[in-house]
Amino acid sequence: MSAEQAAPSRIERKRGRRIQEILTAAAELFGERGYAAVSLEDVAERLDVTKGSLYYYFASKDALGTAAIETLGNEWTSRLENLPAAQEGPPAARLRALLREHITIAVREYPAALGLFLVPREWPREQHERIKELRRRHDGLFRRVVEEGVASGEFRVTDVGTALQCMHASMSQAPVWCEGLAGAAVDRAIERLADTLMMLVGQAP
Amino acid sequence: MSAEQAAPSRIERKRGRRIQEILTAAAELFGERGYAAVSLEDVAERLDVTKGSLYYYFASKDALGTAAIETLGNEWTSRLENLPAAQEGPPAARLRALLREHITIAVREYPAALGLFLVPREWPREQHERIKELRRRHDGLFRRVVEEGVASGEFRVTDVGTALQCMHASMSQAPVWCEGLAGAAVDRAIERLADTLMMLVGQAP
DNA sequence: CAGAGTTTTGACCCTCAAGTCAATACCTGA
DNA sequence: TCAGGTATTGACTTGAGGGTCAAAACTCTG
Numbered sequence: 139m140s141a142e143q144a145a146p147s148r149i150e151r152k153r154g155r156r157i158q159e160i161l162t163a164a165a166e167l168f169g170e171r172g173y174a175a176v177s178l179e180d181v182a183e184r185l186d187v188t189k190g191s192l193y194y195y196f197a198s199k200d201a202l203g204t205a206a207i208e209t210l211g212n213e214w215t216s217r218l219e220n221l222p223a224a225q226e227g228p229p230a231a232r233l234r235a236l237l238r239e240h241i242t243i244a245v246r247e248y249p250a251a252l253g254l255f256l257v258p259r260e261w262p263r264e265q266h267e268r269i270k271e272l273r274r275r276h277d278g279l280f281r282r283v284v285e286e287g288v289a290s291g292e293f294r295v296t297d298v299g300t301a302l303q304c305m306h307a308s309m310s311q312a313p314v315w316c317e318g319l320a321g322a323a324v325d326r327a328i329e330r331l332a333d334t335l336m337m338l339v340g341q342a343p
Numbered sequence: 344m345s346a347e348q349a350a351p352s353r354i355e356r357k358r359g360r361r362i363q364e365i366l367t368a369a370a371e372l373f374g375e376r377g378y379a380a381v382s383l384e385d386v387a388e389r390l391d392v393t394k395g396s397l398y399y400y401f402a403s404k405d406a407l408g409t410a411a412i413e414t415l416g417n418e419w420t421s422r423l424e425n426l427p428a429a430q431e432g433p434p435a436a437r438l439r440a441l442l443r444e445h446i447t448i449a450v451r452e453y454p455a456a457l458g459l460f461l462v463p464r465e466w467p468r469e470q471h472e473r474i475k476e477l478r479r480r481h482d483g484l485f486r487r488v489v490e491e492g493v494a495s496g497e498f499r500v501t502d503v504g505t506a507l508q509c510m511h512a513s514m515s516q517a518p519v520w521c522e523g524l525a526g527a528a529v530d531r532a533i534e535r536l537a538d539t540l541m542m543l544v545g546q547a548p
Numbered sequence: 549c550a551g552a553g554t555t556t557t558g559a560c561c562c563t564c565a566a567g568t569c570a571a572t573a574c575c576t577g578a
Numbered sequence: 579t580c581a582g583g584t585a586t587t588g589a590c591t592t593g594a595g596g597g598t599c600a601a602a603a604c605t606c607t608g
Contacts, residue, residue, distance in 0.1 A: 149576095149584075156585090174379035177565050190568085191586050199566070294547050296538040304539055307516040308509040315508055333501040334509055337543050342499050354554080354606085361555090382595055395598085396556050404596065 157195055158209075159185060165206040173203060204265050211272035214243060218279050229287030230341050236280055237332045241309050245316045245324060277302055284339060294340030301338045308335060362400055363414075364390065370411040378408060409470050416477035419448060423484050434492030435546050441485060442537045446514050450521045450533060482507055489544060499545030506543045513540060 146154075163184045167176045178199055182189045196202040218224070223235035280302055287293035295301050308331065316327050333343045368389045372381045383404055387394045401407040423429070428440035485507055492498035500506050513536065521532050538548045 153584090172377070172379060174377065178567090179565070188587055189566085190588070193567070194585065197567095294542075296542070296548055297535045300532075300535045300539045301542075303516065303520055304509065304513040304536075307512045311508065311512040327505075330502045330505045331509075334505045334543060337499075337501070337506075337545060338539060340542060340547060342545060343501055358554090383597090384595070393557055394596085395558070398597070399555065402597095 153195075157205075160192060160195060160202070161206045161209050164202055165210050168203065168206065178202075200264070204268060207265060207269055207272070211269070211276070215272065215276045215279070217243065218276070224279075224283070229283050229290065229292055230336070230339075233280070233283045233287065233339065233341075234332060234336060236283065237305070237309070237335050238328065241312050241328050241331055244309055244312050245328060273306075277306070280305065287339060292341075295338070304338055305335050358400075362410075365397060365400060365407070366411045366414050369407055370415050373408065373411065383407075405469070409473060412470060412474055412477070416474070416481070420477065420481045420484070422448065423481070429484075429488070434488050434495065434497055435541070435544075438485070438488045438492065438544065438546075439537060439541060441488065442510070442514070442540050443533065446517050446533050446536055449514055449517050450529060478511075482511070485510065492544060497546075500543070509543055510540050 160181070164176075164181050167180055167184065170176075178189045178192055181202075182192055192202065196205065218236060218239060221235060221239050224232045224239075226232070281298065284293060284295065284298050284301065288295055288298065312328075312331055315331075316324055319327055336343065365386070369381075369386050372385055372389065375381075383394050383397055386407075387397055397407065401410065423441060423444060426440060426444050429437045429444075431437070486503065489498060489500065489503055489506065493500055493503065517533075517536055520536075521529050524532055541548065
């Protein structure tokens, strides 16, 4: 009753890291091939362990899937929340910073996460709710900036909700569009996409 | 060797209709739940037949999937190609007509087809190519109008390809966004989306 | 109505992936 | 170094779903 939150003992930290490894591998595979098309044996193989080992950490495939989504989504959102360039200044600059960062994360670091924000239909229902929850928090970041820009008259938007949806739908596809590109070409694609999406709030480059 | 294309006999027409029914049911289910998550038994059940019956018409699940994509995609593209409002007039009006029609079809008639133009990753490779092919033809329609608008100076676009990709990504999600809406609310959502996408070429409503 | 052609059935096989678990290997601190 | 918990294995069960096929049911047409 006293020190319940006290000890992140060595053993617990090790366990935590292991779980993290598993989640990363799982998220990558799910993103690459789709949830239904990935077997736990695939995940295990990528980690050079056996399936049974995964069940030591997660009760089921769905549990693993859910955890993967949450971890990845939280991490991603946190990074955007703490992006310096998005903290202050004119809305246009802040929105652009958010867009660029979001696309960069999607393309360069978590091509894995493709679909996380799109709620792939074949995923279990329970996870749909979780993903929607994550999206709301994530969306809030963009929404605040856009609404501010609209209020100050800098942005011209028909409907904020629709504009945000279009941004997310487009960004979620970015990893696909960048397949086959490399080096500077990727950077250019990212910039083009950010520029194009700024048009949604009436900001020509 | 002589009259190979001659006879669409009664029996052949009946067969054709049956195939059409199967394709429709299959496309609906694939759209709703995702390719991998739909079993042929599911498809059969929706048609009140047994699995074996499907194999009388299609050699495999993949064959069925491929055929479903092609049929649906062709029909869809043809409708856009023959849209009167998209034939002549200022590019802005024509683009808007294309957008509105495309979204309407997506939302009202083929929510089934969700993902057809997004190339869901878990689908068999062979089908990716087919979908890409379909998309090229489909894209051409939009591209022509947009490029014309850019040439005449009416549109302001950073990059035509990127703008088109954003349009498609957004429209593909429209059925999801309209879930739970009904009647006039759907129409309004369609208009909002069309308006928002016009922003991508610099056209405020 | 008979019988040829067409369509549908339902029982069957086979593979693959989820999930279980007793036995084993691995640590680590006393 | 050995006793404790901790982590991992690999062989196993089970169920679902793709695919096959001979036999039954239907549907024309003579």
